[in-house]
Amino acid sequence: MRKYSIFSLVRNALSYHQNWQQAWRSPDPKPQYDAIIIGGGGHGLATAYYLAKEHGISNVAVLEKGWIGGGNTGRNTTIVRSNYLWDESAHLYEKAMKLWEGLSQDLNFNVMFSQRGVMNLGHNLQDMRDIERRVNANRLNGIDSDLLTTQDVKRMVPIINAAQDARYPILGASFQPRGGVARHDAVAWGFARGADARGVDILQNCEVTGIRRQNGAVVGVETSRGFIASRKVGIVVAGHSSVLAGMAGVRLPIESHPLQALVSEPLKPVLHTVIMSNAVHGYISQSDKGDLVIGAGIDSFNGYGQRGSFSIIESTVAAIKELFPIFSRVRMNRQWGGIVDVCPDACPIIGKLPVKGLYINAGWGTGGFKATPGSGWVFAHTIAGGEPHPLNAPFSLERFTTGALIDEHGAAGVAH
Amino acid sequence: MLLIECPWCGERSQQEFTCGGEAHIARPAAPDALSDADWADYLFMRKNPKGRHLEQWCHTAGCRRWFNVARDTVSYEIAHVYKVGETPPGVSE
Numbered sequence: 001m002r003k004y005s006i007f008s009l010v011r012n013a014l015s016y017h018q019n020w021q022q023a024w025r026s027p028d029p030k031p032q033y034d035a036i037i038i039g040g041g042g043h044g045l046a047t048a049y050y051l052a053k054e055h056g057i058s059n060v061a062v063l064e065k066g067w068i069g070g071g072n073t074g075r076n077t078t079i080v081r082s083n084y085l086w087d088e089s090a091h092l093y094e095k096a097m098k099l100w101e102g103l104s105q106d107l108n109f110n111v112m113f114s115q116r117g118v119m120n121l122g123h124n125l126q127d128m129r130d131i132e133r134r135v136n137a138n139r140l141n142g143i144d145s146d147l148l149t150t151q152d153v154k155r156m157v158p159i160i161n162a163a164q165d166a167r168y169p170i171l172g173a174s175f176q177p178r179g180g181v182a183r184h185d186a187v188a189w190g191f192a193r194g195a196d197a198r199g200v201d202i203l204q205n206c207e208v209t210g211i212r213r214q215n216g217a218v219v220g221v222e223t224s225r226g227f228i229a230s231r232k233v234g235i236v237v238a239g240h241s242s243v244l245a246g247m248a249g250v251r252l253p254i255e256s257h258p259l260q261a262l263v264s265e266p267l268k269p270v271l272h273t274v275i276m277s278n279a280v281h282g283y284i285s286q287s288d289k290g291d292l293v294i295g296a297g298i299d300s301f302n303g304y305g306q307r308g309s310f311s312i313i314e315s316t317v318a319a320i321k322e323l324f325p326i327f328s329r330v331r332m333n334r335q336w337g338g339i340v341d342v343c344p345d346a347c348p349i350i351g352k353l354p355v356k357g358l359y360i361n362a363g364w365g366t367g368g369f370k371a372t373p374g375s376g377w378v379f380a381h382t383i384a385g386g387e388p389h390p391l392n393a394p395f396s397l398e399r400f401t402t403g404a405l406i407d408e409h410g411a412a413g414v415a416h
Numbered sequence: 417m418l419l420i421e422c423p424w425c426g427e428r429s430q431q432e433f434t435c436g437g438e439a440h441i442a443r444p445a446a447p448d449a450l451s452d453a454d455w456a457d458y459l460f461m462r463k464n465p466k467g468r469h470l471e472q473w474c475h476t477a478g479c480r481r482w483f484n485v486a487r488d489t490v491s492y493e494i495a496h497v498y499k500v501g502e503t504p505p506g507v508s509e
Contacts, residue, residue: 242464253460
């Protein structure tokens with residue numbers, strides 16, 4: 001991998017930018033790999049990267065049925081934060097946060113991680129009690145978290161509607177200063193380039209159609225590009241988790257729903273932080289390109305169509321307009337949807353499946369992007385050693401049998 | 417936006433309805449006799465198919481009755497609407 005630097009920029013400028021090295025190869029599949037990662041999104045590519053970097057396992061293939069980052073990684077609203085309530089999830093998301101903080105340097109790829117803060121608004125007494133509890137829980141876990149008053153919110157975000165006679169007035173908020181946004185495509189490409197440089201094969205247009213097993217152990221996968229053997233297979237495919245698990249005869253507690261988002265026309269900088277509201281449902285930030293990036297709750301029906309109903313868009317924009325009257329004339333440019341794999345407790349499933357050598361990383365639902373590096377890091381550990389890391393051990397599939405669910409619907413911040 | 421034909425009220429906009437998830441999940445007759453794994457399967461595990469899905473919907477802003485829908489989760493096309501207790505054509509239960 002030729003390092004990106006001011007020197008490489010100058011050197012390539014001298015040859016009219018015609019000699020930049022390809023960021024990743026497109027090799028033919030080998031007949032066998034030490035590990036196969038099914039799913040070429042941010043989480044899958046991060047898994048492959050950390051398998052190579054942290055565990056020295058580089059004879060790895062990432063199989064992606066479309067193009068890398070074309071699924072939820074390319075469709076989210078780019079928010080990064082770690083202010084979750086329970087110890088187990090707080091530690092997992094904070095692991096991701098700490099990786100985010102060095103990621104551009106580590107990958108030698110600018111993921112545009114902007115720690116502009118994330119604000120979660122409270123609109124009634126119960127919201128404020130929940131927020132106060134979560135802020136304290138965060139602080140006890142060493143995660144930066146502040147409690148804001150209405151005046152604090154209005155001072156930090158002058159354009160917000162802080163009127164106390166609003167239908168759902170802002171009574172306060174939680175604020176995580178280290179939270180913010182990152183460029184989602186850059187995350188996929190950065191991890192892909194880093195993984196490829198360490199010997200990982202990234203195989204696009206390679207759809208897994210079957211998981212071959214012998215004596216209760218995985219031996220490889222059938223794909224649209226032929227059979228590929230491996231004794232370690234990690235499924236990390238978000239919305240298609242049930243489909244892939246079904247190929248191994250495994251049922252999951254996951255339901256796939258559409259999740260929509262939209263962006264506005266580019267505007268001059270007007271919103272300098274990320275605002276999320278559970279009650280007045282919507283979340284918003286402004287990209288470096290100037291677009292307002294707005295997200296919604298899920299469509300309530302199951303859907304793999306990567307699109308949802310317009311009523312969701314209408315009610316989300318109404319919420320945004322209620323919070324930011326100044327945006328009432330802004331034109332929306334583009335809207336789309338992804339497929340989110342929703343779990344009953346709004347927490348992921350990261351661990352072993354009841355087939356030897358088969359691992360799953362799924363159920364991140366509406367909140368996977370922020371966890372991308374952390375998710376890949378713990379999944380790589382799990383696959384390399386055959387056992388979960390303490391950070392992802394609580395997130396086993398078995399918790400649905402033992403009852404040890406970890407309920408993060410509140411901190412998830414997205415209506416289910 | 418889906419157009420859903422309520423068996424009692426006729427064709428109405430999706431906004432009038434609430435989706436109740438996967439249909440035909442029978443509550444076990446003797447929960448105490450089940451293992452934790454079987455109980456977990458009933459409570460949490462779902463088919464979540466990419467394709468034909470049998471679901472339950474409630475006409476919350478209308479007659480407030482529950483009914484079943486056979487719908488494709490990729491195209492969102494509704495193949496059949498049928499009342500609780502009926503079997504949709506072409507499906508073996």
